[in-house]
Amino acid sequence: MAVDRDTVRRIARLARLEVPESDLETLAGELSNIIGWVEQLDEVDTADIAPMASVAEMKLRWRDDVVTDGGIPEKVTSNATDPKSGMFTVPKVVE
Amino acid sequence: MAPPTGSLTELTLAAARDLLAKGEMSAAELTEAHVAAMEANRGLNAFVTETPHVAIEAAKVSDTRRAKGETLGALDGIPLAIKDLFCTEGVQTTASSHILEGFIPPYESTVTAKLKAAGALMLGKTNLDEFAMGSSNETSYFGNVENPWRRRGDNRPLVPGGSSGGSASAVAAGLCLGATGTDTGGSIRQPAAFCGIVGMKPTYGRCSRWGIVAFASSLDQAGPMAKTVRDSAIMLGAMAGFDPKDSTSADLPVPDFEAACAGGVKGLRIGIPAEYAVDGMNPEIAALWETGKAMMRDAGAEIVDVSLPHTKYALPTYYIIAPAEASSNLARYDGVRYGLRVDADDLTGMYEKTRGAGFGREVKRRILIGTYVLSAGYYDAYYIKAQKVRALIARDFRDAFERCDVILTPTTPGPAFAMGEKSSDPIAMYLNDVLTVPASLAGLPAISLPVGLSGDGLPLGLHMIGRAFDEETLFRAAQALEDAAGFDAKPARG
Numbered sequence: 372m373a374v375d376r377d378t379v380r381r382i383a384r385l386a387r388l389e390v391p392e393s394d395l396e397t398l399a400g401e402l403s404n405i406i407g408w409v410e411q412l413d414e415v416d417t418a419d420i421a422p423m424a425s426v427a428e429m430k431l432r433w434r435d436d437v438v439t440d441g442g443i444p445e446k447v448t449s450n451a452t453d454p455k456s457g458m459f460t461v462p463k464v465v466e
Numbered sequence: 467m468a469p470p471t472g473s474l475t476e477l478t479l480a481a482a483r484d485l486l487a488k489g490e491m492s493a494a495e496l497t498e499a500h501v502a503a504m505e506a507n508r509g510l511n512a513f514v515t516e517t518p519h520v521a522i523e524a525a526k527v528s529d530t531r532r533a534k535g536e537t538l539g540a541l542d543g544i545p546l547a548i549k550d551l552f553c554t555e556g557v558q559t560t561a562s563s564h565i566l567e568g569f570i571p572p573y574e575s576t577v578t579a580k581l582k583a584a585g586a587l588m589l590g591k592t593n594l595d596e597f598a599m600g601s602s603n604e605t606s607y608f609g610n611v612e613n614p615w616r617r618r619g620d621n622r623p624l625v626p627g628g629s630s631g632g633s634a635s636a637v638a639a640g641l642c643l644g645a646t647g648t649d650t651g652g653s654i655r656q657p658a659a660f661c662g663i664v665g666m667k668p669t670y671g672r673c674s675r676w677g678i679v680a681f682a683s684s685l686d687q688a689g690p691m692a693k694t695v696r697d698s699a700i701m702l703g704a705m706a707g708f709d710p711k712d713s714t715s716a717d718l719p720v721p722d723f724e725a726a727c728a729g730g731v732k733g734l735r736i737g738i739p740a741e742y743a744v745d746g747m748n749p750e751i752a753a754l755w756e757t758g759k760a761m762m763r764d765a766g767a768e769i770v771d772v773s774l775p776h777t778k779y780a781l782p783t784y785y786i787i788a789p790a791e792a793s794s795n796l797a798r799y800d801g802v803r804y805g806l807r808v809d810a811d812d813l814t815g816m817y818e819k820t821r822g823a824g825f826g827r828e829v830k831r832r833i834l835i836g837t838y839v840l841s842a843g844y845y846d847a848y849y850i851k852a853q854k855v856r857a858l859i860a861r862d863f864r865d866a867f868e869r870c871d872v873i874l875t876p877t878t879p880g881p882a883f884a885m886g887e888k889s890s891d892p893i894a895m896y897l898n899d900v901l902t903v904p905a906s907l908a909g910l911p912a913i914s915l916p917v918g919l920s921g922d923g924l925p926l927g928l929h930m931i932g933r934a935f936d937e938e939t940l941f942r943a944a945q946a947l948e949d950a951a952g953f954d955a956k957p958a959r960g
Binding site: 374378379382383385386387388389390391398401402404405406408409410411412413414415417420421422423424425426427429431432434443446447448449450451452459461462464 | 783802804810811838
């Protein structure tokens with residue numbers, strides 16, 4: 372299925388990815404090629420096949436519901452732009 | 467009597483370990499020789515960050531420890547390079563992306579912590595394709611990595627493969643005794659083949675993923691890249707093991723992989739899957755595959771034909787699943803908690819501008835593909851379909867391993883190519899991984915080792931795939947092939 376400019380614009384918005392208008396056409400072409408190529412999977416009969424999410428044949432482990440780490444806000448925010456009082460900051464969300 | 471300094475970078479990891487143990491060489495002189503080689507070969511651009519002073523200091527501490535009759539573990543005093551996808555406490559970790567430039571992790575990945583606990587020293591962080599997305603190391607924000615090999619009579623730079631291209635180039639050029647890599651669809655094995663070294667992807671779950679920058683979580687697996695099969699086995703022994711911080715880490719004991727290398731292949735059944743003779747395979751590689759079969763037969767193994775009927779669907783399956791998982795994993799890079807932030811008037815604008823400026827072209831392409839295949843209306847047609855085909859690919863391997871113990875194939879359809887030669891066509895680039903991706907989808911251990919040279923003097927690799935959590939048999943078979951091949955060619959640089 373061909374991916375057009377509007378579709379690229381829409382999925383870029385979903386992915387929170389700024390894509391310049393001038394790149395939309397090229398990306399639409401590249402994405403169409405890739406999507407067209409992966410569509411060869413339609414040839415494969417997958418009736419009655421369960422989808423495989425992971426190769427790890429294991430049950431997730433339980434552990435006690437206790438705090439195992441923490442109390443290090445300065446370390447946690449050490450890579451943030453403009454942290455204040457051990458907290459992350461973002462542009463104003465609510466007026 | 468210590469060997470002359472010039473040869474210290476030519477030692478294997480096992481030989482260096484033995485010299486250190488016998489007191490015939492100090493970790494400091496070993497490390498200084500590798501630091502000098504690293505600095506003399508900056509033209510390869512194998513490292514994003516060098517940490518020579520930390521390495522030399524740690525080497526001196528190792529020597530002092532050893533003088534007291536103590537050692538930490540199997541790698542005490544051994545200088546290694548670490549792919550810049552492993553978080554290292556206090557040392558910049560970039561994933562070769564602008565969006566993580568300047569990120570200093572306040573914690574250490576489990577794999578690098580285990581290597582340090584075994585006494586290994588870190589020379590620096592190696593370059594890679596941005597977020598490990600690429601097969602030529604041409605998508606790094608920090609520039610292309612060069613392969614130390616050249617075609618005979620042709621001085622054009624060649625790619626080292628990817629995504630672990632810096633690690634492969636550094637090992638091949640003798641800048642370190644071994645390096646860590648990560649493999650999602652071939653990112654250890656393909657660059658190992660292109661650079662004439664050994665690269666091993668363990669079973670999914672064998673090494674902890676904790677602290678490794680995530681690309682596709684159901685596929686990502688750390689592994690060793692080294693000069694020999696034995697060196698890889700030694701490194702894996704130190705990297706592997708259960709980690710409660712990774713929910714898919716396998717709670718299994720770590721076997722003695724080095725001891726397994728000596729097992730020999732008498733009576734071992736080596737499977738040859740006809741479907742791996744893919745269109746466009748270089749005739750020299752097809753011939754090498756035949757040579758490999760003969761070598762294994764001569765070493766006492768039995769060659770059997772096996773069938774992996776869904777092989778041709780592995781790559782398109784991968785290029786749905788890996789971008790889908792990547793688009794989800796890379797959602798965390800939003801400018802809020804770490805890495806690049808590009809300011810905007812509102813929060814959404816900040817996310818979009820940060821991500822638009824911080825990610826390179828291939829990463830954006832994969833985020834968009836992943837978002838598309840996971841979006842409403844397409845989820846079943848693409849993502850669920852790919853997961854079903856993945857189940858069939860895994861079933862193919864289970865069936866094949868009823869008839870054989872190890873599968874032998876080429877690693878790549880062709881040898882290393884020139885920079886820029888394939889970067890204009892994403893699908894042509896993706897085809898580099900056509901022979902390595904199936905084992906990734908099935909979570910199986912696999913190893914690439916150099917077996918011969920092309921007519922124009924480039925290394926060519928063969929690839930072996932084993933049963934889940936049976937790395938020991940894989941090492942046995944790989945050691946036998948390495949012994950038979952006797953590959954001793956050296957690259958032009960390094």
